[in-house]
Amino acid sequence: MFDRVTEKEVTRAIVEGFAKDFAEYAESDVIIVGGGPSGLTAAKELASAGVKTLIVERNNYLGGGFWIGGYLMNKVTVRAPGHKVLDEIGVPYEEYSKGLYVTNGPHACSKLIAAACDAGTMVLNMTKLDDVVLREKNRVAGVVINWTPISALPREITCVDPVSIESKIVIDSTGHDAEVVDALVRRGLMKVKGFGGMWVEKSEDAVVEHTGFAHPGLIVTGMAVSTVYGLPRMGPTFGAMLLSGKKAAEIAIEHLQK
Amino acid sequence: MMKIFLYSREKFEFVDEIKKYLGETVSKAKVEVRGDFINYFSGTETEKLALEIARIRVTDVNAPFAYSESLYGEIEHEKRVLSGNGSSFGVLYDGFKLHGILQSLIPAEERNLDSIHIILTDRLFGTFDEEDLRYHARVIVCGFPSIISTTGVVEAPAKPREFYIEKQLLGGDKIAIEDLKKKFEGQFIDYDDPRMPDVLKGYVMQAIFYHVFREAFCEDKNCRLYNAHWQEEMIHAQLKRPEFCKRHERLAGLL
Numbered sequence: 001m002f003d004r005v006t007e008k009e010v011t012r013a014i015v016e017g018f019a020k021d022f023a024e025y026a027e028s029d030v031i032i033v034g035g036g037p038s039g040l041t042a043a044k045e046l047a048s049a050g051v052k053t054l055i056v057e058r059n060n061y062l063g064g065g066f067w068i069g070g071y072l073m074n075k076v077t078v079r080a081p082g083h084k085v086l087d088e089i090g091v092p093y094e095e096y097s098k099g100l101y102v103t104n105g106p107h108a109c110s111k112l113i114a115a116a117c118d119a120g121t122m123v124l125n126m127t128k129l130d131d132v133v134l135r136e137k138n139r140v141a142g143v144v145i146n147w148t149p150i151s152a153l154p155r156e157i158t159c160v161d162p163v164s165i166e167s168k169i170v171i172d173s174t175g176h177d178a179e180v181v182d183a184l185v186r187r188g189l190m191k192v193k194g195f196g197g198m199w200v201e202k203s204e205d206a207v208v209e210h211t212g213f214a215h216p217g218l219i220v221t222g223m224a225v226s227t228v229y230g231l232p233r234m235g236p237t238f239g240a241m242l243l244s245g246k247k248a249a250e251i252a253i254e255h256l257q258k
Numbered sequence: 259m260m261k262i263f264l265y266s267r268e269k270f271e272f273v274d275e276i277k278k279y280l281g282e283t284v285s286k287a288k289v290e291v292r293g294d295f296i297n298y299f300s301g302t303e304t305e306k307l308a309l310e311i312a313r314i315r316v317t318d319v320n321a322p323f324a325y326s327e328s329l330y331g332e333i334e335h336e337k338r339v340l341s342g343n344g345s346s347f348g349v350l351y352d353g354f355k356l357h358g359i360l361q362s363l364i365p366a367e368e369r370n371l372d373s374i375h376i377i378l379t380d381r382l383f384g385t386f387d388e389e390d391l392r393y394h395a396r397v398i399v400c401g402f403p404s405i406i407s408t409t410g411v412v413e414a415p416a417k418p419r420e421f422y423i424e425k426q427l428l429g430g431d432k433i434a435i436e437d438l439k440k441k442f443e444g445q446f447i448d449y450d451d452p453r454m455p456d457v458l459k460g461y462v463m464q465a466i467f468y469h470v471f472r473e474a475f476c477e478d479k480n481c482r483l484y485n486a487h488w489q490e491e492m493i494h495a496q497l498k499r500p501e502f503c504k505r506h507e508r509l510a511g512l513l
Binding site for chain 2: 077079097099100190191192193202203205206209210212213214215216220228229230231237
């Protein structure tokens, strides 16, 4: 039924294919750390605009928490106007009540991944952020990465050095962990706010509003925004993630065009 | 001749309605509608202003105001708001500090008793109460200029007590809170509420009374100058007729 190929040919195909892509994306326009809904939306928008975009994802799968809604039920909710992103990627949904839309998580998530990949986004999965690359005036200019399994091993016995990849802009879409931001905080280059005077009811709006550069060279999007600015946690509705990703892409494109 | 300058971002389409109201109520004054206050006076100084405004965000509602180091992203966000490409939704500012920043922008030739500057803004501000030791959102900070917050109209006066009891049970579930709002519809002013312009007219009058007579508020719950702490009181004071108590009706006649 299948053409005859040997094991070594399969191995060479994997290695050469990976090496070619990795070498090409060792320098990107934008590196997005975290492939959840905000990161994927940003990637879709950026790649669609012709921006060379790479997603670094620590898991072997993309999508983050977008596969399922609250309580492990695979219905995800989106508040208007976030549903317009669902229109763009061709995901059917129902209006549950005025301004609240419900759709199947697996359908929405897989479509969003496909849209990002179809647009030309490259993905490095099973890859974990180790540190940031810094340039003049501590501008973020890339990330230091390693295989995800390395981080699970005792440092004393692994001794596997990471590698660095560069970009004009890095986007932190790692959720509440805000891993890129945290790397800057550890170096004493950035501070984040604790819980503050933000209003709980406006946290979705505030996440979108505060999406943007949090440090030279670094844009924060999605729930990483709430970590940086001390916004309250949100319930299981994804509108802000999608619109925050869109806004991150708009800001990145505007910056790249300068 | 007294001049009233109303400042408003373009999106407040109701500002012309307020101007018309003032033309009828404060007949001795000339009313001029200007654009956004900051854009009108600050010119290209947005960088410095963004820094100043980012510093007056309230970061702890349970502590007196203290300047904190602004994050890079907060300053960038304020720049976007100042350039009209963003909104300050979700941020609480210190009302007195905000007033100070805005006051410093008024040029010397317009700093006189004949000029009343009234700013309509969607920024939410609050003042720290020394008695219960926490910040309270405000609709108005009277002074030179006076600042009136459309967001404050929605957020500052308390909604019905039952609303908060039920809301407490919902935690941070914003969808359920929207449903809850529908249950109490009409009992408070919400965003895009058609009653908003009428409510704002009363607060504009508070600013004018403060400037002319040094008294912004009235003890009478039936007077537009009543300092309402509940939405129910605010709606009553602003929408019922006659507008003013007898004393303030008489004083309004002098304007």
